[in-house]
Amino acid sequence: MRITLGVTGGVAAYKAAELVRLLQKDGFSVQVVMTRGAREFVTPLTFAALSGQKVITDLFGDSSGGEANLESAIEHIAVAQRTDLLLVAPATADILAKFARGIADDFLTTLHLASTAPVVMAPAMNVNMWNHAATQENVEKLRARGVKIVDPDEGYLACGMTGAGRLAGQNAIVAAVRETLKSQRDLDGETVLITAGPTREDLDPVRYISNRSSGKMGYAVAEAAARRGAKVILVSGPVNLEVPAGVERIDVRTAREMHNAVVDRFAHASIAIFAAAVADYRPVEPHTEKIKKSYAALTISLEPTTDILAEVAKNKGQRIVVGFAAETDRVAENARKKLSAKNADLIVANDVTAEGAGFDQDTNIVTLFSRDGRDLALPKLTKNEVAQRILDEVLRLRGVLHGTAEAKRSRV
Numbered sequence: 328m329r330i331t332l333g334v335t336g337g338v339a340a341y342k343a344a345e346l347v348r349l350l351q352k353d354g355f356s357v358q359v360v361m362t363r364g365a366r367e368f369v370t371p372l373t374f375a376a377l378s379g380q381k382v383i384t385d386l387f388g389d390s391s392g393g394e395a396n397l398e399s400a401i402e403h404i405a406v407a408q409r410t411d412l413l414l415v416a417p418a419t420a421d422i423l424a425k426f427a428r429g430i431a432d433d434f435l436t437t438l439h440l441a442s443t444a445p446v447v448m449a450p451a452m453n454v455n456m457w458n459h460a461a462t463q464e465n466v467e468k469l470r471a472r473g474v475k476i477v478d479p480d481e482g483y484l485a486c487g488m489t490g491a492g493r494l495a496g497q498n499a500i501v502a503a504v505r506e507t508l509k510s511q512r513d514l515d516g517e518t519v520l521i522t523a524g525p526t527r528e529d530l531d532p533v534r535y536i537s538n539r540s541s542g543k544m545g546y547a548v549a550e551a552a553a554r555r556g557a558k559v560i561l562v563s564g565p566v567n568l569e570v571p572a573g574v575e576r577i578d579v580r581t582a583r584e585m586h587n588a589v590v591d592r593f594a595h596a597s598i599a600i601f602a603a604a605v606a607d608y609r610p611v612e613p614h615t616e617k618i619k620k621s622y623a624a625l626t627i628s629l630e631p632t633t634d635i636l637a638e639v640a641k642n643k644g645q646r647i648v649v650g651f652a653a654e655t656d657r658v659a660e661n662a663r664k665k666l667s668a669k670n671a672d673l674i675v676a677n678d679v680t681a682e683g684a685g686f687d688q689d690t691n692i693v694t695l696f697s698r699d700g701r702d703l704a705l706p707k708l709t710k711n712e713v714a715q716r717i718l719d720e721v722l723r724l725r726g727v728l729h730g731t732a733e734a735k736r737s738r739v
Protein backbone atom coordinates (compact mmCIF):
# COMPACT_ATOMS: atom_id res chain seq x y z
CA MET A 328 0.00 0.00 0.00
CA ARG A 329 1.33 3.37 -1.00
CA ILE A 330 0.73 6.46 1.10
CA THR A 331 1.49 9.91 -0.19
CA LEU A 332 2.24 12.10 2.82
CA GLY A 333 1.71 15.81 2.30
CA VAL A 334 3.63 17.90 4.80
CA THR A 335 2.53 21.54 5.10
CA GLY A 336 3.94 24.65 6.74
CA GLY A 337 3.21 24.43 10.43
CA VAL A 338 5.39 24.16 13.51
CA ALA A 339 4.42 20.49 13.79
CA ALA A 340 6.04 19.68 10.40
CA TYR A 341 8.94 18.04 12.25
CA LYS A 342 6.52 15.49 13.76
CA ALA A 343 5.80 14.18 10.25
CA ALA A 344 9.30 12.70 10.21
CA GLU A 345 8.35 10.28 12.98
CA LEU A 346 5.10 9.58 11.17
CA VAL A 347 7.04 8.38 8.11
CA ARG A 348 8.87 5.85 10.28
CA LEU A 349 5.67 4.62 11.92
CA LEU A 350 3.88 4.20 8.59
CA GLN A 351 6.84 2.29 7.17
CA LYS A 352 6.88 0.08 10.23
CA ASP A 353 3.24 -0.68 9.46
CA GLY A 354 4.25 -1.88 5.98
CA PHE A 355 3.32 1.21 3.97
CA SER A 356 5.55 2.70 1.30
CA VAL A 357 5.65 6.47 1.82
CA GLN A 358 6.08 9.18 -0.82
CA VAL A 359 6.56 12.59 0.81
CA VAL A 360 5.33 15.80 -0.84
CA MET A 361 6.27 19.09 0.86
CA THR A 362 4.72 22.51 0.36
CA ARG A 363 6.90 25.60 0.16
CA GLY A 364 5.70 26.48 3.69
CA ALA A 365 6.77 23.08 5.05
CA ARG A 366 10.30 23.61 3.72
CA GLU A 367 10.59 26.71 5.96
CA PHE A 368 10.35 24.35 8.92
CA VAL A 369 12.08 21.08 7.88
CA THR A 370 14.39 20.23 4.99
CA PRO A 371 13.35 17.73 2.31
CA LEU A 372 16.57 15.88 3.08
CA THR A 373 15.17 14.70 6.41
CA PHE A 374 12.21 13.07 4.68
CA ALA A 375 14.26 11.74 1.77
CA ALA A 376 16.61 10.01 4.22
CA LEU A 377 13.74 8.53 6.25
CA SER A 378 11.46 7.50 3.38
CA GLY A 379 14.25 6.36 1.07
CA GLN A 380 12.48 8.18 -1.77
CA LYS A 381 12.94 11.50 -3.52
CA VAL A 382 10.80 14.16 -1.85
CA ILE A 383 8.54 16.07 -4.23
CA THR A 384 8.46 19.82 -3.71
CA ASP A 385 7.59 21.49 -7.03
CA LEU A 386 4.84 21.15 -9.59
CA PHE A 387 7.07 22.28 -12.43
CA GLY A 388 10.28 20.96 -10.93
CA ASP A 389 11.63 18.47 -13.44
CA SER A 390 9.90 19.53 -16.61
CA SER A 391 11.95 22.49 -17.78
CA GLY A 392 14.93 20.88 -19.48
CA GLY A 393 15.42 18.89 -22.64
CA GLU A 394 15.86 15.76 -20.55
CA ALA A 395 12.28 15.89 -19.29
CA ASN A 396 10.40 12.68 -19.86
CA LEU A 397 6.66 12.28 -19.73
CA GLU A 398 6.73 10.74 -16.25
CA SER A 399 8.52 13.73 -14.69
CA ALA A 400 6.61 16.26 -16.79
CA ILE A 401 3.26 15.09 -15.44
CA GLU A 402 4.49 13.75 -12.14
CA HIS A 403 1.37 14.80 -10.24
CA ILE A 404 -0.68 12.44 -12.41
CA ALA A 405 1.82 9.60 -12.04
CA VAL A 406 1.92 10.06 -8.25
CA ALA A 407 -1.89 10.33 -8.15
CA GLN A 408 -2.15 6.95 -9.86
CA ARG A 409 0.30 5.36 -7.45
CA THR A 410 -1.41 6.77 -4.36
CA ASP A 411 -3.61 4.44 -2.32
CA LEU A 412 -4.22 7.09 0.34
CA LEU A 413 -3.34 10.77 0.59
CA LEU A 414 -2.42 11.79 4.14
CA VAL A 415 -1.77 15.43 5.02
CA ALA A 416 -0.05 15.83 8.37
CA PRO A 417 0.31 18.39 9.71
CA ALA A 418 -2.44 20.13 7.74
CA THR A 419 -2.36 23.92 7.93
CA ALA A 420 -5.45 26.13 7.92
CA ASP A 421 -4.28 27.12 4.46
CA ILE A 422 -4.27 23.59 3.00
CA LEU A 423 -7.70 22.87 4.50
CA ALA A 424 -9.01 25.96 2.70
CA LYS A 425 -7.33 25.02 -0.57
CA PHE A 426 -8.56 21.43 -0.54
CA ALA A 427 -12.07 22.60 0.39
CA ARG A 428 -12.14 25.01 -2.56
CA GLY A 429 -10.31 22.78 -5.03
CA ILE A 430 -7.42 25.18 -5.54
CA ALA A 431 -4.49 23.66 -7.43
CA ASP A 432 -1.53 26.02 -7.29
CA ASP A 433 1.27 23.70 -6.16
CA PHE A 434 2.14 20.01 -6.30
CA LEU A 435 0.14 18.87 -3.26
CA THR A 436 -3.05 20.73 -4.15
CA THR A 437 -2.89 19.61 -7.79
CA LEU A 438 -2.24 16.02 -6.73
CA HIS A 439 -5.28 16.25 -4.45
CA LEU A 440 -7.53 17.01 -7.44
CA ALA A 441 -5.86 14.46 -9.71
CA SER A 442 -6.17 11.61 -7.23
CA THR A 443 -9.18 9.43 -6.52
CA ALA A 444 -7.59 7.96 -3.40
CA PRO A 445 -9.16 8.54 0.02
CA VAL A 446 -7.86 11.55 1.95
CA VAL A 447 -6.93 11.80 5.64
CA MET A 448 -5.97 15.17 7.12
CA ALA A 449 -4.52 15.88 10.55
CA PRO A 450 -4.82 19.65 11.20
CA ALA A 451 -2.47 21.50 13.54
CA MET A 452 -2.56 25.21 14.20
CA ASN A 453 -3.12 27.99 16.71
CA VAL A 454 -6.39 27.59 18.64
CA ASN A 455 -7.97 30.73 17.16
CA MET A 456 -7.05 29.63 13.64
CA TRP A 457 -8.68 26.25 14.33
CA ASN A 458 -11.83 27.77 15.84
CA HIS A 459 -12.18 30.41 13.12
CA ALA A 460 -15.50 30.10 11.29
CA ALA A 461 -13.67 29.89 7.95
CA THR A 462 -11.55 26.93 9.09
CA GLN A 463 -14.52 25.16 10.64
CA GLU A 464 -16.57 25.65 7.46
CA ASN A 465 -13.72 24.21 5.41
CA VAL A 466 -13.42 21.22 7.74
CA GLU A 467 -17.16 20.56 7.50
CA LYS A 468 -17.04 20.79 3.73
CA LEU A 469 -14.16 18.31 3.60
CA ARG A 470 -15.89 15.92 6.00
CA ALA A 471 -19.06 16.03 3.90
CA ARG A 472 -16.93 15.05 0.90
CA GLY A 473 -15.63 11.98 2.72
CA VAL A 474 -12.30 13.33 3.90
CA LYS A 475 -11.27 11.83 7.25
CA ILE A 476 -10.26 14.63 9.64
CA VAL A 477 -8.15 13.53 12.61
CA ASP A 478 -9.16 16.18 15.11
CA PRO A 479 -6.32 18.07 16.77
CA ASP A 480 -5.65 17.51 20.46
CA GLU A 481 -6.13 20.11 23.17
CA GLY A 482 -3.19 21.36 25.15
CA TYR A 483 -0.34 23.81 25.28
CA LEU A 484 0.44 25.07 21.77
CA ALA A 485 3.73 26.20 20.25
CA CYS A 486 2.31 29.74 19.95
CA GLY A 487 2.09 29.92 23.77
CA MET A 488 -1.71 29.56 23.89
CA THR A 489 -3.70 26.65 25.29
CA GLY A 490 -6.61 24.94 23.50
CA ALA A 491 -7.44 22.75 20.51
CA GLY A 492 -4.89 22.82 17.72
CA ARG A 493 -2.08 20.42 18.60
CA LEU A 494 -1.37 17.75 16.00
CA ALA A 495 -3.14 14.52 17.01
CA GLY A 496 -0.94 11.71 18.35
CA GLN A 497 0.99 9.70 15.78
CA ASN A 498 -0.82 6.51 16.72
CA ALA A 499 -4.22 8.15 16.23
CA ILE A 500 -3.13 9.31 12.76
CA VAL A 501 -1.83 5.86 11.74
CA ALA A 502 -5.03 4.27 13.10
CA ALA A 503 -7.13 6.67 10.99
CA VAL A 504 -5.08 5.72 7.93
CA ARG A 505 -5.61 2.01 8.57
CA GLU A 506 -9.31 2.41 9.25
CA THR A 507 -9.86 4.53 6.14
CA LEU A 508 -8.07 2.02 3.94
CA LYS A 509 -10.08 -0.83 5.43
CA SER A 510 -13.40 0.92 4.84
CA GLN A 511 -12.40 1.45 1.20
CA ARG A 512 -11.85 -2.26 0.63
CA ASP A 513 -15.49 -3.20 0.27
CA LEU A 514 -14.69 -5.59 -2.60
CA ASP A 515 -12.33 -7.73 -0.54
CA GLY A 516 -12.83 -11.41 -1.45
CA GLU A 517 -14.65 -10.61 -4.72
CA THR A 518 -13.50 -11.65 -8.17
CA VAL A 519 -14.44 -9.05 -10.75
CA LEU A 520 -14.26 -9.90 -14.44
CA ILE A 521 -14.06 -6.83 -16.68
CA THR A 522 -13.87 -6.46 -20.45
CA ALA A 523 -12.47 -3.31 -22.03
CA GLY A 524 -11.44 -1.73 -25.29
CA PRO A 525 -12.41 -2.47 -28.88
CA THR A 526 -12.08 -5.69 -30.86
CA ARG A 527 -10.57 -5.99 -34.32
CA GLU A 528 -12.16 -8.13 -37.00
CA ASP A 529 -9.83 -8.98 -39.85
CA LEU A 530 -10.74 -8.25 -43.45
CA ASP A 531 -7.41 -9.51 -44.75
CA PRO A 532 -3.89 -9.86 -43.27
CA VAL A 533 -3.39 -6.07 -43.05
CA ARG A 534 -6.87 -4.57 -42.62
CA TYR A 535 -9.52 -4.86 -39.97
CA ILE A 536 -12.85 -3.42 -38.84
CA SER A 537 -12.79 -1.85 -35.39
CA ASN A 538 -14.29 1.05 -33.43
CA ARG A 539 -13.21 4.12 -31.51
CA SER A 540 -13.23 2.63 -28.01
CA SER A 541 -10.11 3.67 -26.06
CA GLY A 542 -10.65 1.22 -23.19
CA LYS A 543 -10.40 4.06 -20.65
CA MET A 544 -13.76 3.36 -19.00
CA GLY A 545 -13.11 -0.37 -18.51
CA TYR A 546 -9.57 0.27 -17.26
CA ALA A 547 -10.90 2.85 -14.78
CA VAL A 548 -13.36 0.26 -13.44
CA ALA A 549 -10.56 -2.32 -13.19
CA GLU A 550 -8.33 0.09 -11.27
CA ALA A 551 -11.13 1.11 -8.91
CA ALA A 552 -12.16 -2.49 -8.24
CA ALA A 553 -8.57 -3.52 -7.50
CA ARG A 554 -8.16 -0.56 -5.13
CA ARG A 555 -11.32 -1.64 -3.35
CA GLY A 556 -9.81 -5.06 -2.69
CA ALA A 557 -11.15 -7.22 -5.54
CA LYS A 558 -9.20 -9.77 -7.52
CA VAL A 559 -9.60 -8.28 -10.99
CA ILE A 560 -9.38 -10.08 -14.32
CA LEU A 561 -9.34 -7.65 -17.23
CA VAL A 562 -10.00 -9.08 -20.67
CA SER A 563 -8.73 -6.34 -22.92
CA GLY A 564 -8.90 -5.59 -26.61
CA PRO A 565 -5.98 -3.68 -28.20
CA VAL A 566 -5.54 -0.37 -26.33
CA ASN A 567 -2.73 2.00 -25.38
CA LEU A 568 -3.19 1.83 -21.63
CA GLU A 569 -1.08 0.51 -18.78
CA VAL A 570 -2.36 -2.41 -16.74
CA PRO A 571 -3.59 -0.98 -13.42
CA ALA A 572 -1.68 -2.18 -10.35
CA GLY A 573 -2.76 -5.58 -9.07
CA VAL A 574 -4.89 -6.39 -12.13
CA GLU A 575 -4.49 -9.55 -14.22
CA ARG A 576 -4.83 -8.63 -17.91
CA ILE A 577 -5.67 -11.07 -20.68
CA ASP A 578 -5.01 -9.61 -24.12
CA VAL A 579 -7.39 -10.48 -26.91
CA ARG A 580 -7.89 -9.13 -30.40
CA THR A 581 -11.15 -10.36 -31.90
CA ALA A 582 -14.69 -10.74 -30.62
CA ARG A 583 -14.22 -14.51 -30.79
CA GLU A 584 -11.08 -14.36 -28.62
CA MET A 585 -12.84 -12.07 -26.15
CA HIS A 586 -15.79 -14.44 -26.00
CA ASN A 587 -13.54 -17.44 -25.30
CA ALA A 588 -11.56 -15.59 -22.63
CA VAL A 589 -14.76 -14.49 -20.88
CA VAL A 590 -16.49 -17.87 -21.01
CA ASP A 591 -13.44 -19.51 -19.44
CA ARG A 592 -13.40 -17.09 -16.51
CA PHE A 593 -17.01 -16.14 -15.89
CA ALA A 594 -17.59 -19.10 -13.57
CA HIS A 595 -14.96 -17.79 -11.14
CA ALA A 596 -16.32 -14.23 -11.02
CA SER A 597 -18.81 -12.83 -8.52
CA ILE A 598 -19.23 -9.62 -10.54
CA ALA A 599 -18.83 -9.22 -14.32
CA ILE A 600 -18.64 -5.83 -15.99
CA PHE A 601 -18.73 -5.74 -19.78
CA ALA A 602 -17.28 -2.39 -20.80
CA ALA A 603 -15.68 -3.52 -24.07
CA ALA A 604 -17.00 -2.28 -27.39
CA VAL A 605 -17.18 -5.68 -29.03
CA ALA A 606 -17.73 -5.75 -32.79
CA ASP A 607 -21.31 -6.72 -33.60
CA TYR A 608 -20.28 -8.08 -37.00
CA ARG A 609 -17.22 -9.73 -38.49
CA PRO A 610 -16.32 -10.60 -42.09
CA VAL A 611 -17.74 -14.02 -42.93
CA GLU A 612 -14.44 -15.17 -44.27
CA PRO A 613 -11.38 -12.94 -43.99
CA HIS A 614 -9.23 -12.96 -47.13
CA THR A 615 -6.05 -14.92 -46.61
CA GLU A 616 -4.19 -12.52 -48.90
CA LYS A 617 -4.30 -8.73 -49.02
CA ILE A 618 -7.33 -7.52 -50.97
CA LYS A 619 -5.96 -5.88 -54.13
CA LYS A 620 -6.96 -2.34 -54.93
CA SER A 621 -9.42 -1.99 -57.75
CA TYR A 622 -11.81 0.69 -58.90
CA ALA A 623 -14.80 -1.60 -58.78
CA ALA A 624 -17.11 -1.51 -55.75
CA LEU A 625 -16.16 -4.05 -53.10
CA THR A 626 -18.76 -5.97 -51.15
CA ILE A 627 -17.83 -7.66 -47.91
CA SER A 628 -20.24 -10.06 -46.25
CA LEU A 629 -20.51 -9.71 -42.49
CA GLU A 630 -21.96 -12.11 -39.97
CA PRO A 631 -23.02 -11.30 -36.42
CA THR A 632 -20.61 -12.08 -33.61
CA THR A 633 -21.78 -13.78 -30.42
CA ASP A 634 -23.32 -11.36 -27.93
CA ILE A 635 -20.97 -12.14 -25.02
CA LEU A 636 -23.01 -10.41 -22.31
CA ALA A 637 -26.31 -11.96 -23.37
CA GLU A 638 -24.80 -15.41 -23.63
CA VAL A 639 -23.05 -15.59 -20.27
CA ALA A 640 -25.81 -13.69 -18.41
CA LYS A 641 -28.31 -16.44 -19.28
CA ASN A 642 -26.80 -18.62 -16.57
CA LYS A 643 -25.41 -16.01 -14.24
CA GLY A 644 -26.71 -17.42 -10.97
CA GLN A 645 -26.36 -14.67 -8.37
CA ARG A 646 -23.50 -12.94 -10.10
CA ILE A 647 -24.07 -9.27 -10.75
CA VAL A 648 -23.69 -8.58 -14.46
CA VAL A 649 -23.17 -5.06 -15.80
CA GLY A 650 -23.42 -4.00 -19.43
CA PHE A 651 -22.70 -0.75 -21.22
CA ALA A 652 -24.87 0.92 -23.81
CA ALA A 653 -23.23 3.53 -26.00
CA GLU A 654 -26.17 5.13 -27.72
CA THR A 655 -26.68 7.96 -30.14
CA ASP A 656 -30.44 8.29 -29.62
CA ARG A 657 -33.29 7.21 -27.27
CA VAL A 658 -30.74 6.34 -24.60
CA ALA A 659 -33.14 5.43 -21.76
CA GLU A 660 -35.46 3.36 -23.94
CA ASN A 661 -32.58 1.39 -25.49
CA ALA A 662 -30.85 0.87 -22.15
CA ARG A 663 -33.98 -0.49 -20.43
CA LYS A 664 -34.58 -2.81 -23.39
CA LYS A 665 -31.00 -4.06 -23.19
CA LEU A 666 -31.33 -4.63 -19.45
CA SER A 667 -34.16 -7.12 -19.85
CA ALA A 668 -33.18 -8.60 -23.23
CA LYS A 669 -29.73 -9.52 -21.93
CA ASN A 670 -30.69 -10.52 -18.39
CA ALA A 671 -28.26 -7.93 -17.02
CA ASP A 672 -28.52 -6.31 -13.59
CA LEU A 673 -27.21 -2.89 -14.47
CA ILE A 674 -26.77 -1.00 -17.73
CA VAL A 675 -24.41 1.96 -17.84
CA ALA A 676 -25.79 4.07 -20.65
CA ASN A 677 -24.41 7.12 -22.29
CA ASP A 678 -25.20 9.29 -25.24
CA VAL A 679 -21.87 9.21 -27.07
CA THR A 680 -22.83 12.28 -29.07
CA ALA A 681 -22.99 14.45 -25.90
CA GLU A 682 -19.99 16.71 -25.22
CA GLY A 683 -17.82 15.24 -22.47
CA ALA A 684 -19.17 11.71 -22.94
CA GLY A 685 -18.07 8.68 -24.84
CA PHE A 686 -15.03 7.40 -26.66
CA ASP A 687 -11.46 8.47 -25.93
CA GLN A 688 -12.46 11.10 -23.38
CA ASP A 689 -11.41 11.34 -19.75
CA THR A 690 -14.91 12.28 -18.69
CA ASN A 691 -18.25 10.60 -19.15
CA ILE A 692 -21.92 11.42 -18.60
CA VAL A 693 -23.87 8.28 -17.81
CA THR A 694 -27.13 7.04 -16.37
CA LEU A 695 -27.17 3.78 -14.41
CA PHE A 696 -30.28 1.70 -15.12
CA SER A 697 -30.71 -0.95 -12.44
CA ARG A 698 -32.71 -4.14 -12.37
CA ASP A 699 -34.63 -2.91 -9.31
CA GLY A 700 -36.04 0.00 -11.34
CA ARG A 701 -33.73 2.76 -10.21
CA ASP A 702 -32.41 5.21 -12.85
CA LEU A 703 -29.41 7.11 -11.53
CA ALA A 704 -28.41 10.01 -13.79
CA LEU A 705 -24.87 11.12 -12.96
CA PRO A 706 -23.44 14.52 -13.84
CA LYS A 707 -20.32 14.87 -16.01
CA LEU A 708 -17.62 13.06 -14.05
CA THR A 709 -14.13 11.76 -14.71
CA LYS A 710 -14.10 8.13 -15.83
CA ASN A 711 -12.43 7.28 -12.50
CA GLU A 712 -15.35 8.78 -10.61
CA VAL A 713 -17.86 7.05 -12.87
CA ALA A 714 -16.04 3.77 -12.15
CA GLN A 715 -16.46 4.27 -8.40
CA ARG A 716 -20.17 5.08 -8.80
CA ILE A 717 -20.71 1.95 -10.91
CA LEU A 718 -19.11 -0.20 -8.20
CA ASP A 719 -21.18 1.56 -5.49
CA GLU A 720 -24.33 0.79 -7.50
CA VAL A 721 -23.28 -2.84 -8.03
CA LEU A 722 -22.92 -3.33 -4.27
CA ARG A 723 -26.17 -1.50 -3.50
CA LEU A 724 -28.05 -3.55 -6.08
CA ARG A 725 -26.63 -6.81 -4.84
CA GLY A 726 -27.77 -5.92 -1.33
CA VAL A 727 -31.28 -5.30 -2.69
CA LEU A 728 -31.40 -8.43 -4.88
CA HIS A 729 -29.50 -10.99 -2.88
CA GLY A 730 -28.85 -9.70 0.63
CA THR A 731 -25.41 -9.07 2.10
CA ALA A 732 -22.07 -9.63 0.41
CA GLU A 733 -21.28 -12.52 2.74
CA ALA A 734 -24.55 -14.29 1.98
CA LYS A 735 -24.03 -13.75 -1.72
CA ARG A 736 -20.49 -15.08 -1.82
CA SER A 737 -21.51 -18.32 -0.22
CA ARG A 738 -24.24 -18.83 -2.84
CA VAL A 739 -22.44 -18.04 -6.14
Ligand SMILES: Cc1cc2nc3c(=O)[nH]c(=O)nc-3n(C[C@H](O)[C@H](O)[C@H](O)COP(=O)(O)O)c2cc1C
Pocket residue numbers: 334335336337338339362363364365418419420421422451452453456
Ligand atom coordinates in the same frame (compact mmCIF):
# COMPACT_ATOMS: atom_id res chain seq x y z
C1 LIG B 1 6.49 30.41 12.65
C2 LIG B 1 5.22 30.05 11.93
C3 LIG B 1 4.47 29.00 12.38
C4 LIG B 1 3.29 28.64 11.73
N1 LIG B 1 2.58 27.58 12.20
C5 LIG B 1 1.41 27.26 11.60
C6 LIG B 1 0.64 26.16 12.07
O1 LIG B 1 1.02 25.48 13.02
N2 LIG B 1 -0.53 25.88 11.44
C7 LIG B 1 -0.98 26.61 10.38
O2 LIG B 1 -2.07 26.30 9.87
N3 LIG B 1 -0.25 27.63 9.89
C8 LIG B 1 0.93 27.98 10.46
N4 LIG B 1 1.67 29.02 9.97
C9 LIG B 1 1.17 29.73 8.78
C10 LIG B 1 1.49 28.93 7.51
O3 LIG B 1 2.87 28.65 7.43
C11 LIG B 1 1.02 29.73 6.29
O4 LIG B 1 -0.40 29.83 6.31
C12 LIG B 1 1.47 29.12 4.98
O5 LIG B 1 0.95 29.90 3.92
C13 LIG B 1 1.05 27.67 4.85
O6 LIG B 1 1.42 27.18 3.58
P1 LIG B 1 1.12 25.67 3.16
O7 LIG B 1 -0.26 25.36 3.61
O8 LIG B 1 1.21 25.68 1.64
O9 LIG B 1 2.18 24.85 3.76
C14 LIG B 1 2.86 29.38 10.60
C15 LIG B 1 3.65 30.42 10.14
C16 LIG B 1 4.80 30.77 10.79
C17 LIG B 1 5.63 31.91 10.27
